[in-house]
Amino acid sequence: MSRSAHPAGPRHADVLTEGHYSAPAADLNVLDEKVWSRTVTRDADGALTVGGIAVARLAEEFGTPAYFLDESDFRARCRAWADAFGPDADVFYAGKAFLSRAVVRWLKEEGLNLDVCSGGELTTALDAGMPAERIAFHGNNKTVAEIERAVEAGVGRIVLDSFQEIVRVAHIARSHAVRQRVQIRVTVGVEAHTHEFIATAHEDQKFGIALADGQAAEAVRRALALDGLELIGVHSHIGSQIFDMAGFEVSARRVVQLLAEIRDEHGVELPEIDLGGGLGIAYTSEDDPREPHEIAKALSDIVTRECEAAKLRTPRISVEPGRAIVGPTAFTLYEVGTIKPLEGLRTYVSVDGGMSDNIRTALYDAEYSVALVSRTSDAEPMLVRVVGKHCESGDIVVKDAFLPADLAPGDLIAVPATGAYCRSMASNYNHALRPPVVAVRDGEARVIVRRETEEDLLRLDVG
């Protein structure tokens, strides 16, 4: 492996005067524990280790690119959420962030419930033994076949997303001679401070039924009138990667107001509200996420206060964190390939993956951090853009970051906080092979989702 120095991109001082980037960390070798999973550290040789295993060994055994998931951190985060909300609330892990059969088993063991939003996620959950009553089924366009499977399996709740679906689910439930427990997803009209594509509570979008113009109240009327449905509550999800609790407070307040209106009109107090997921995590040192216990306290305080004011029994609260549980628990390991310094601009560092294993940067302008992990370095910081190997200039993994100027082909670099929405949104663009997910715990590493092979690609291509 070559260790020769490469011409660096702009130096620290140039960059600071440009004013576009944060300064590099004082010491690039220090791993900020905010963005790395809990068992990550550097060993005596300077290599990053996770679960007690050094990245060089992981790369040798499992190849790159690969996602390494810190199982004990995942389990600890599940417990932290469950403990924070306590026995009078329910935590549903949002499977869309990342789902595999191993993950389902961990969730089951740690006492969490599971939110699924497709037939594929439902199959994975049931196959790995998640009890159906602990599953919530979401989606704005569930097919009849999916609804039938969910009803037949006996899922704990289906979250209704449209007027048509109210009728559809009621009909299917009746034909199976069951009363399906359902919630109605409402859009509360909150503008979440996040990327447009992941904000979901403003009215002009495809999810839910609007509160503002009385549509949600009408949906409740219809659902209560259908005997195939047992309406257990109201659901609101305002968006994703949100740090400011104000949006959740407004959402909780409006949902409780709807419960009061339902009580006044129908004489029923719905027993549950679901406030969705969307809690932000640290992708870079600049992000400051809240702890689950702070979030739980803020949400339950507001719901209790609003219910007291409306003289309602406090409903059982549920939440659906996906990213906040799995996001921080994994990093993607890449091998550095081509390094291209562009004088006066930055240095392009190409890795052996890219937008096929992390589409979030291209799609949402997401920010990530990156570190040299196969060794430490005392070289000065160089401004880099970490890019993939795809045929597209938007194939960017980390837009602006600093790596040591002696970075060389063959070095291993890692992007932390890639546990959520990276493997689950991975693609085969350019016939890339989707990377494996390797769970690491207490000195042992095992593949939980294997790497795709070229045979997998050819198997789907029936010629």
Ligand code: LLP
């Ligand atoms: N509940 C519902 C109804 C949702 O739609 C979602 C996310 C969640 C819970 C979980 O949200 P989380 O806690 O993971 O933020 N692909 C995007 C995120 C899309 C989220 C869609 N729904 C991303 O990579 O940021």
